[in-house]
Amino acid sequence: MPEYDIFIxxxxxxxxxxxxxxxxxxxxxxxxxxxxxxxxxxxxVEVILGDYKVFFVVVKPGEKSKSLDVYHQVIKELVQKxxxxxxxxxxLGGGVVGDLTGFVASTIFRGVPFAQIPTTLxxxxxxxxxxxxxxxxxxxxxxxxxxxxxxxxLIDPEFLRTLSDKEYANGLAxxxxxxxxxxxxxxxxxxxxxxxxxxxxxxxxxVKRALVLMDPYDKKERMYLNFGHTFGHAIEMKNKxxxxxxxxxxxxxxxxxxxxxxxxxxxxxxxxxxxxxxxLKRGLVKEPLLKxxxxxxxxxxxxxxxxxxxxxxxxxxxxxxxxxxxxxxxx
Ligand SMILES: NC(=O)c1ccc[n+]([C@@H]2O[C@H](COP(=O)([O-])OP(=O)(O)OC[C@H]3O[C@@H](n4cnc5c(N)ncnc54)[C@H](O)[C@@H]3O)[C@@H](O)[C@H]2O)c1
Ligand SMILES: [Zn+2]
Numbered sequence: 535m536p537e538y539d540i541f542i543x544x545x546x547x548x549x550x551x552x553x554x555x556x557x558x559x560x561x562x563x564x565x566x567x568x569x570x571x572x573x574x575x576x577x578x579v580e581v582i583l584g585d586y587k588v589f590f591v592v593v594k595p596g597e598k599s600k601s602l603d604v605y606h607q608v609i610k611e612l613v614q615k616x617x618x619x620x621x622x623x624x625x626l627g628g629g630v631v632g633d634l635t636g637f638v639a640s641t642i643f644r645g646v647p648f649a650q651i652p653t654t655l656x657x658x659x660x661x662x663x664x665x666x667x668x669x670x671x672x673x674x675x676x677x678x679x680x681x682x683x684x685x686x687x688l689i690d691p692e693f694l695r696t697l698s699d700k701e702y703a704n705g706l707a708x709x710x711x712x713x714x715x716x717x718x719x720x721x722x723x724x725x726x727x728x729x730x731x732x733x734x735x736x737x738x739x740x741v742k743r744a745l746v747l748m749d750p751y752d753k754k755e756r757m758y759l760n761f762g763h764t765f766g767h768a769i770e771m772k773n774k775x776x777x778x779x780x781x782x783x784x785x786x787x788x789x790x791x792x793x794x795x796x797x798x799x800x801x802x803x804x805x806x807x808x809x810x811x812x813x814l815k816r817g818l819v820k821e822p823l824l825k826x827x828x829x830x831x832x833x834x835x836x837x838x839x840x841x842x843x844x845x846x847x848x849x850x851x852x853x854x855x856x857x858x859x860x861x862x863x864x865x
Pocket of ligand 1: 667695
């Protein structure tokens with residue numbers, strides 16, 4: 535899998551022309567974004583890219599834009615605006631815009647050069663890294679997609695200033711996960727600080743990137759990233775993706791996974807208690823907590839379910855995850 539740069543830099547947006555010049559020689563740039571991000575950042579981006587001819591395609595905010603209809607619409611608009619197969623496509627937005635635009639980039643004209651400028655914390659630490667792009671069907675999330683790497687990812691923590699507390703916490707949940715499975719120092723930082731800087735964003739990305747490099751096509755090591763997600767997905771599915779944000783669902787899921795670890799004498803009760811206190815403090819979970827037994831049926835439909843049970847990620851020590859095989863009677 536070819537390498538690409540991830541620039542993580544406060545006010546890095548100002549250096550966008552420099553990063554573009556390293557990978558792109560033409561003058562036309564097509565940017566897909568959503569209405570919220572467009573409203574907040576259109577002018578700034580236009581000024582910074584003053585030397586370029588910039589075309590915007592703006593979609594509605596929210597998961598509904600990861601659909602075949604919007605995918606079709608975006609491609610039509612790009613073609614109508616004159617896009618050619620060697621033109622650069624930029625995703626400017628959260629994970630929705632990143633996944634949608636990446637999938638457009640991987641398929642329009644059989645693939646065009648693509649860059650990611652993630653603007654939510656979740657997109658900065660998670661969805662913009664790893665090459666997975668795609669859209670949803672009514673039957674399920676991310677059912678159509680591909681692996682498609684950007685030319686570069688530009689992460690500017692300045693974008694987080696306009697993010698709502700809820701969206702911020704959503705990204706923190708994935709960072710807490712990254713700390714628990716792969717970086718003790720990151721986890722300890724998150725225990726005592728409610729804001730993050732370039733440094734912690736870099737640490738979280740590093741956890742994901744290391745696993746992605748070992749396992750680009752998600753066959754093995756990437757599975758560790760699923761800590762908290764088996765139950766998290768079950769919670770999202772059972773509640774029709776409405777009641778809980780992804781970060782909240784995986785927060786309950788992480789606690790369920792830690793609880794199963796405690797039951798199997800792999801995880802210490804103190805770790806469970808500490809993570810629970812942290813997630814309560816960040817508003818990611820509320821008491822009474824959701825319970826494992828209420829989500830068993832959904833787990834059976836999880837794509838990682840193997841028929842005779844499932845491979846499940848637990849954390850035995852902070853910064854160190856482990857795969858255990860669980861039979862249905864085990865949880
Ligand atoms: N490809 C992957 O590996 C991967 C990994 C994790 C998640 N995802 C996907 O990511 C998506 C979720 O991404 P998300 O949580 O970023 O949601 P999102 O893209 O819907 O963004 C959340 C909200 O924040 C707004 N927003 C974005 N940037 C902002 C800013 N700087 N200031 C103010 N508001 C801003 C958006 O308009 C939107 O309303 C899901 O579709 C999920 O499947 C993909
Ligand atoms: Zn996740």
